[in-house]
Amino acid sequence: MNDAVSFSGWQRADGRKGIRNVIVVAYLVECAHHVTRRIVNLVDDIDVHLIGFPGCYPNQYAYEMMRAVCTHPNVGGALLVSLGCESMNREKLLTEIRASGRPAELLVIQEAGGTKSTIELGLAAVKRLQSEAAKVARVPMYLNELIVGTICGGSDGTSGISANPAVGRCFDALVAADAICIFEETGELIGCETIMADRAITPELGEEIEACVAKAEHYYRVMGFGSFAPGNADGGLTTLEEKSMGAYSKSGSSPISGLIKPGDIPPAGGLYLLDVVPDGEPRFGFPNISDNAEIIELIACGSHVILFTTGRGSVVGSAISPVIKVCANPETYRRLAGDMDVNAGRILEGEATLDEVGEEILQNVIDVASGKRSVSEELGHQEFILTYKAFEPIGPSCLPVRQIQ
Incomplete structure (x- = not known):
């Protein structure tokens, strides 16, 4: 077996290639976990994944981990779900995900009107992200x-x-x-x-x-x-x-x-x-x-x-x-x-x-x-x-x- 073995991957704007094209829906504090989980469950797609960080207190490691996984080559887009008062720097995270060439959206529950309205907005956002991710080119990968x-x-x-x-x-x-x-x-x-x-x-x-x-x-x-x-x-x-x-x-x-x-x-x-x-x-x-x-x-x-x-x-x-x-x-x-x-x-x-x-x-x-x-x-x-x-x-x-x- 050698590096001539090839398969098809998704080409990312940062030069890396992924073997999956998943959408991540991420809660930025435990208080947003339920809303985020409901969005993922209602979408009911094997390629829409729930991730998140439960803590409210700031932690650089947690931020860097969230940035790394949201810009992973297997990820085609990200929806961030914030309560609104947690310490995770949601605007910076959103900017960095978009800078990687991936579509990304942000919902703030306190601004979106609560549980039901945020879930509805989230379902629509996931559809948009899926549509954008589907446009990513497939290329040979070794x-x-x-x-x-x-x-x-x-x-x-x-x-x-x-x-x-x-x-x-x-x-x-x-x-x-x-x-x-x-x-x-x-x-x-x-x-x-x-x-x-x-x-x-x-x-x-x-x-x-x-x-x-x-x-x-x-x-x-x-x-x-x-x-x-x-x-x-x-x-x-x-x-x-x-x-x-x-x-x-x-x-x-x-x-x-x-x-x-x-x-x-x-x-x-x-x-x-x-x-x-x-x-x-x-x-x-x-x-x-x-x-x-x-x-x-x-x-x-x-x-x-x-x-x-x-x-x-x-x-x-x-x-x-x-x-x-x-x-x-x-x-x-x-x-x-x-x-x-x-x-x-x-x-x-x-x-x-x-x-x-x-x-x-x-x-x-x-x-x-x-x-x-x-x-x-x-x-x-x-x-x-x-x-x-x-x-x-x-x-x-x-x-x-x-x-x-």
Whole structure:
């Protein structure tokens, strides 16, 4: 498989290409959530997605995340729904979305006359946005233009043996085709920092990787918890080290080209580590309160597709970017086959090799990028969650690829 593989994408004015052309309807505070949800439910279209930020207090991370997802290459237009007195800078967000070349509209509930009138106005606005998005040109798109993220959730003793390393094989093939691949979460990679540093393309990047894992370890120690959950133990994982090595295997074996934070877009093909643990002293609670929080951060970094591995089973999908489910445990697959795309448990039963399942995952990526709906998409999963965090900008050592271009 190489970067000559092509499919049809949507050309965006900013030069990027998307594999979907969704309209996002976004609430800018929890007080606008119900109205926004009613608009999306009444439209009842698989390509109209509900997203939003519940907080009223200002948070730069939340603003940047909303800007990133509303201007994601898979997004063709955006409707913002404001109560009217929240701190989210709605006019700036609207201006930035429009500056990206996408149609965008804003409704303020306090000015629009309340719930019923805002819903009516919202339905009309979505129709206009859909009409404009439909005019976007379709163009050829290649593997080296894809960004693919990966996450594991509901891990068990089989995850690090089958699904995770199979995703690693897929990542190696994608990186070889000059695509961008992103793995995360530093809090689940504690103990793997040295081997990741050894894979960094420069010693300075290696030092940054070790520092970000140390930050995660400090954060968890102060907050009084770690990434090892009771469900992991029930599923047969014995130690944090075993879970970390299993999670690490999703990254494959390619050199690590950079370290990014939520909302950073990798500048060139290669493998990147996403640091999801907030900077500064711990103050926001658990770094990611659910798997979907990490999925959204991967999407904010430009991921067109998300590879989600699970051993115990998970049914979630995501707004904006399709989620491909890779099931590690054959027993789980038999119970939840209707929610899974790939049965990596065949490796454990001697029916397939890691390389064969890796190729199957890669073919799923190509098929979904070509327009085929993933299972979670077909089922209507469009989960989205966004909370408070704080991050400092990355330094030049984190993206050494920029220094040699």
